[in-house]
Amino acid sequence: MSSIDQAFDSLNARITPELAAKVATCFAFEIGPDIVWIADLRGAGPWFRKVSDGEASDAACTFVLSSEEDAVALVTGKLDGLAAFFSGKLKIKGSQLAAMKLAPLLEGR
Numbered sequence: 001m002s003s004i005d006q007a008f009d010s011l012n013a014r015i016t017p018e019l020a021a022k023v024a025t026c027f028a029f030e031i032g033p034d035i036v037w038i039a040d041l042r043g044a045g046p047w048f049r050k051v052s053d054g055e056a057s058d059a060a061c062t063f064v065l066s067s068e069e070d071a072v073a074l075v076t077g078k079l080d081g082l083a084a085f086f087s088g089k090l091k092i093k094g095s096q097l098a099a100m101k102l103a104p105l106l107e108g109r
Contacts, residue, residue, distance in 0.1 A: 002068070003068065003072050004031060004035060004037075004068045004071050004072055004075075005050065007071070007072045007075040007076050008029075008037050008048045008050075008075060009048070010075075010076075011048060011075055011105075011106070012045065012046050012047055012048040015041070015045065015047055015105070017044070017045070019041075019104070019105065020041040020045065020047055021041075022104070023041045023101045023104065023105050024041055024042055025041055025042070025060050025061075025098050025101050026038065026039070026040045026041070026042055026057070026058060026059045026060055027039040027040075027041075027059050027060070027061055027062070027063065027098070027102065027105075028057045028059035028061075028062040028063070029062070029063050029065065029071065030062055030063070030064045030065070031065050031067075031068055031071040032065075032066060032067060032068060035050070035068065035071075036050070036051045036057075037049065037050050037051070038050075038051050038057055038059065039105070041105070059094065060094055060095045060098035061092060061093065061094035061095045061096070061098040061099045062092070062093040062094055063090060063091075063092060063099070063102070064090070064091040064092070064093060065084075065089065065090055065091075066089065067089075070084065070089045070090070074090065074106070075106065077106060077107070081102055081103060081106065
């Protein structure tokens with residue numbers, strides 16, 4: 001299992017149904033050219049899943065990270081989302097309002 005898979009699996013285990021209900025959004029994470037994860041917190045878990053090539057997503061917002069290392073750092077809390085955005089390590093496609101819901105998800109509150 002890759003480090004990004006482990007990071008998302010760990011995050012998935014920390015999310016409570018209450019937190020998922022509070023966030024109630026669907027996110028996509030595009031990592032490098034080949035990796036896409038979906039976080040769909042609009043229903044019952046598991047909330048994170050890796051998607052196959054060509055699978056459609058109805059994510060409100062997509063987080064684009066150029067490297068797996070940056071994605072792991074973001075998901076594990078070693079890289080602040082705002083700092084990543086302003087340094088160009090993180091790009092956001094879609095709803096900026098939905099993007100703001102990521103922080104509580106990563107912080108588990």
